[in-house]
Amino acid sequence: MQTPMIDYIHLLLESIGEDGGHVASYIPELAQANPDRLAVAIATLDGKVYVAGDADVEFTIQSISKPLTYALAIADQGLESVLQHIDVEPSGDAFNEISLDPDTGRPRNPMINAGAIAAHALVSGEDADARVDRIVDLYSRLAGRSLSIAEDVFESELSEADRNMALAYMLRTVGKLEGTPTDVVRGYTRQCSVSVTVRDLARMASVLAAGGVTAEGERVLEPEVNRQVLSVMATCGMYNSAGDWLTSVGIPAKSGVAGGLMGIMPGQVGIAVFSPRLDAHGNSTRGVRMFERMNHDLGLHLMNASASVSTVSRRVEIDGCSVHEITGDLHFIEAERIMRGFEDEPVGDAPVVIDLSQVRRANDIARRVMLEGIRRLHLDGHEIRLVDPWGVLGSAETGNGELVRGEQARGGYVPGAFANVASAVRG
Amino acid sequence: MQTPMIDYIHLLLESIGEDGGHVASYIPELAQANPDRLAVAIATLDGKVYVAGDADVEFTIQSISKPLTYALAIADQGLESVLQHIDVEPSGDAFNEISLDPDTGRPRNPMINAGAIAAHALVSGEDADARVDRIVDLYSRLAGRSLSIAEDVFESELSEADRNMALAYMLRTVGKLEGTPTDVVRGYTRQCSVSVTVRDLARMASVLAAGGVTAEGERVLEPEVNRQVLSVMATCGMYNSAGDWLTSVGIPAKSGVAGGLMGIMPGQVGIAVFSPRLDAHGNSTRGVRMFERMNHDLGLHLMNASASVSTVSRRVEIDGCSVHEITGDLHFIEAERIMRGFEDEPVGDAPVVIDLSQVRRANDIARRVMLEGIRRLHLDGHEIRLVDPWGVLGSAETGNGELVRGEQARGGYVPGAFANVASAVRG
């Protein structure tokens, strides 16, 4: 069989309907784009990318570069320093992009041009070329392939950079620009001219969705940086008003004037679309529509909450042993429920088997809570027998109470002490 | 043993440190509150509530009523109609609370007084008393106990309602107020005077976190209503700026001037704190601090993404059968990965066992994708043997290819066709 995913995204393209709006015209090179291009890509956190349409047609990344460079600026300078240069508030209408916060002089957020230029200037590097080298390197690591700059678009765009020059001079006036306006605008324009496909963008999005780690396991962005970038995209990423976007679509996203659009569902998936004609907000007309459709069809909304809460842990007695069978992914809330099962365990020296053989994922919080629960059962006098074939709890030595902290356990896969419940029960 | 949760929240109260700010003074009754009260409560989606401190001290709900009544307004009038009266955009500084959108006349959002008064007036009911009856009924259902109004606070607040009277008259002027100002302000003031404890608030929050369903399984709010309320709380709930709150705390929340503060982590947990002294923003000083601490300690942030993606499905051959063992909760992204396992199945009439015995939860999307995958394997010639002891896929009849769609299956618990994998393999 073929996975229904393929059919789904092809159907999506076929049924997306009439296009509208116009190709961006202010940059001569963009104006020459084929307006009928249409593509979609969905990338999973483990590296599978579904594509349909013109998935290998290159276009310039434009404003989709903003969150990525913002991430690099934070990585280079630290969040505090970046926040002193750039605020994180939504900025209302498009024209106000040009304005800075009247009290602090900071650009409202890194998704408008003023903020993006300030962010570019915060990337470490002697000059535009040095900064752009590091930026392209980051983008390439996110995309999983070596990206390059569309020089013709760059030249074309640089010749129309009056607005960005104005912003850069203004930023320098208020002390928010590192470097000289001409050099910074040159670098920023190059950054916007990086050439990508929807496949690249979906892959980039999937790394952000995975908390900054690629499918191959490379950590590209620290978790705090990644979280900051997603948070800012959620309120400031689209030119629509913050509340409108968060209520109706409900995932962090960013569009570019060349027709690209990238969205991230944290912990789940990265999505990208491409269609050059833009609506009045400057977003890809069909892109936004595809996006809304996918979000609806795939149930992707930050505020979607599952009503059905089923058992994650049950206690059975086998041969005098108390066996806690645990299923599903473990976060704080599942750990909390497991603790309730532990609570019911009467004090004594009866062996307690904790069966994690059906658990594959646990976050730090869950791991810490689990280890603390095991420690307590141990203190109650119980002999603890841990079945953790997937190493979910890390290299915890449970027999002697010297529990390895979750932080250390994060390192890698460590097989559990026992192969299965049967041998655990047998001791 | 005792669950570590209890220790955690007690430790939280003990270590929260110096209080600051002042008890709200503009309402005489509030000014008399004991400023040293301190309480916290965490409620799980299945009804467990952890509390510490003055958890059973009652105080008035005040602005925390706003998202709840907004939910009722949407339930009564439909989202479209409510959006015509009230926008969903963050509103900047506190003073602007008083203003309406210059173009549409709509209050900026339902979390500022103007929007909350408009929302109150949209609740069905002949007059203030009728509306308040329905409102208190909703709050009571959310809290899981019968709530009542603190009449002394109500009287005290009504006598200081100039600002709300101004807002109500203004709303009527721009056609956004249903009813007469005096009656609406009376009703709105009563709504704010509902008496609650942190236990109540945490429980209410947990229902919102569960998508609108109580721990007992009662659906109090439709999923769409619930999602809208959470989305609006995420950007407009706290008096801080939208971006600041979303980046730093990262969950939907709402505070009240009596010192309460309620937060929701969708799909996970409801939280409430109480401490009457307020900071300059009008939020509980220690409340905000406790909140930030818990969110950090418990890893609650909408943008937290887990980097570790482990196997959800593996294929083993048993006695000539292809067995797909599936573990963990199923959403779109897990279903997608399972499909990849199905894809690898060579065309033929070999029996395929789909083992869901370790799966307890699946959302609609996942269910639909799974059923489609099964249908396709069936079309490929395979005999499908489904092990679904928890009825995750609904009443799917897999033997004859006439698969029940997910929508129908949603109805209730239907045991799987086979008790376990062994009998499935045997056929």
Added chain:
Amino acid sequence: MQTPMIDYIHLLLESIGEDGGHVASYIPELAQANPDRLAVAIATLDGKVYVAGDADVEFTIQSISKPLTYALAIADQGLESVLQHIDVEPSGDAFNEISLDPDTGRPRNPMINAGAIAAHALVSGEDADARVDRIVDLYSRLAGRSLSIAEDVFESELSEADRNMALAYMLRTVGKLEGTPTDVVRGYTRQCSVSVTVRDLARMASVLAAGGVTAEGERVLEPEVNRQVLSVMATCGMYNSAGDWLTSVGIPAKSGVAGGLMGIMPGQVGIAVFSPRLDAHGNSTRGVRMFERMNHDLGLHLMNASASVSTVSRRVEIDGCSVHEITGDLHFIEAERIMRGFEDEPVGDAPVVIDLSQVRRANDIARRVMLEGIRRLHLDGHEIRLVDPWGVLGSAETGNGELVRGEQARGGYVPGAFANVASAVRG
């Protein structure tokens, strides 16, 4: 002959052209007005009123009451106190009328409803009736006849006073309203319902143009109050933007929703027009047009400056006397030029005749400078012979050097010491 003025204003009415816009509809009684009414009146500072059209048709004064009541508030409370309640800045677009200054809570100016309501509340008086009695009394003194209230319009307007109720409650919230909202709005609505004709309005305007003094010589407003009112009308009087009005029309003015429009050219003339249909700004459509025409035709613009400066003083020698013949009105600048003539007078005891027989008007500054010049000539040794048949310099006793200061001289008409130059020369 008949004065061309009469012909001029009749011609103005005849040629004003097509009407446009609509009669104010939000107040039922106003909606019933005859939309074709048309009238104009020009009142000179000495009491002559030229009228044409429906000059004796009564309509309600509406917002034209605002500057007048503002004057009374200043007279009652002092300028400082009134400024603490109401600012004097233009407020941009119409909707912002509803807003208050975010820092101070003050209404932007007394010409928008919020400011006008605050001004009404600052008029001394126990309650609405007491305040309105004093207000109607002021208006009557300005109009030169006893005015009364159109009770039917008042009742109609009071029933549609939601916006004003909102403003009054809001003002009380920020501490800028003296009294209770209901009483103040009642009083303000009565104030707006005073019934006037264009003849009345032109006469009122002429009193303001005369610095607060009627043609009969009654001082109704102190000069400082009058100047404040005109200044505020100049920037905030019309709903158009401040700069637009000041550049294009260039005189203080105020319009009312019943179709009246009143303008003041300081020191020159008062003008009023009436035509009920309103343009998009809420100003009388034909009224504004008539106004622009008159201002152009009659050269009325605050910034019109005369280029031609001719002699105001010349020195002739007659029979050994130095005679300074002075002509025209005397202000600072003319006095300054006369002093230059005095400067040329060689020191000595030759008699100096100062001939003011062709001078009818002098302001305080000019009077003071003249007296100081005379004092200095006297100190130089000259015998001074003053010819001041119109008493322009006041009761100055010039023969003995004991000059009466201008302040004292202000009292009244004092004939000069000499009947004419001939006798002055003769000594």
Added chain:
Amino acid sequence: MQTPMIDYIHLLLESIGEDGGHVASYIPELAQANPDRLAVAIATLDGKVYVAGDADVEFTIQSISKPLTYALAIADQGLESVLQHIDVEPSGDAFNEISLDPDTGRPRNPMINAGAIAAHALVSGEDADARVDRIVDLYSRLAGRSLSIAEDVFESELSEADRNMALAYMLRTVGKLEGTPTDVVRGYTRQCSVSVTVRDLARMASVLAAGGVTAEGERVLEPEVNRQVLSVMATCGMYNSAGDWLTSVGIPAKSGVAGGLMGIMPGQVGIAVFSPRLDAHGNSTRGVRMFERMNHDLGLHLMNASASVSTVSRRVEIDGCSVHEITGDLHFIEAERIMRGFEDEPVGDAPVVIDLSQVRRANDIARRVMLEGIRRLHLDGHEIRLVDPWGVLGSAETGNGELVRGEQARGGYVPGAFANVASAVRG
């Protein structure tokens, strides 16, 4: 004797009291200014300049250049075209200087930097040098001497022109800048570096006060241009809010960051002061104070209206002739009163003598009304005998009814038909 003016302005300097604030520091050259400089100058419309203090110390004109260059832009391009580039509305706080009108992209007014830069660019000329040549030429004509540029200040200022570069690029982005940013900013900076004294500024102001004509009779600015400039200065000239300035000081004015301040009382006088320390608004601290004092002492406020209206015309009978003796300056309002005297003239063929021998000034409107009145008396059958030794009415031929219109009469001085009343009465 010496004119009291000299004593007055010296006394003003002596009594002005403590200085405050700081010399402008952002431009190195300005920071080196001697902060204790103090000067004042008052220039009459006929060329007399009173000075005190450091009246011949040169400083750079800075922002005082803005209204002057605005005038040249209007003269070069026409008012319509300039209005399409630059609005005329006050702009609120200082920071917003940076912003443009969101709807039109126009700078708010020509007194903020954005507007001033746009105005500079509208001056005709190939490049900065060509524009600056014409600008310096205009300033020199206004000042009555040849001015030059302080090259050291220019160089210093150009090196700190980031903000102006930002504004220029922004203006080009919105299509409001003619020319290239670098060239325009260079030219604008040179314009700001023109070196002047208070004597120069007072003289410039006096030309504006005279409607654009120098004391020597040279017309430098057309009346419409002059009126526009004064109107804009009245609302936008000072960094204080528009309403505050117009109510408290009440005359058009403009300050510069080097410490200069120039004010214009239309039709009366030009004033300038100089003191380098600036207050928080960027205005000269002592300069503003001197200004307020002078305006108070000299009665200079646009809204000052004289209450005393005295006779301008009286009718006497001499030898069967009706003689109308007219005194004072003639504008619309005086002409209107003279017409009333004409009205009383009974129909008949009796000679009417119109004695203008005491009239030296009449504006167009007055001239037209007078001629129309004379025409009507003629039509009534009267023989008209005009005594107009100063040619106030122009070359009117009154004997035969063929009246020359005022427009034609404007040309120059034409002596009246009769030398004096006596000969007029004799016929």
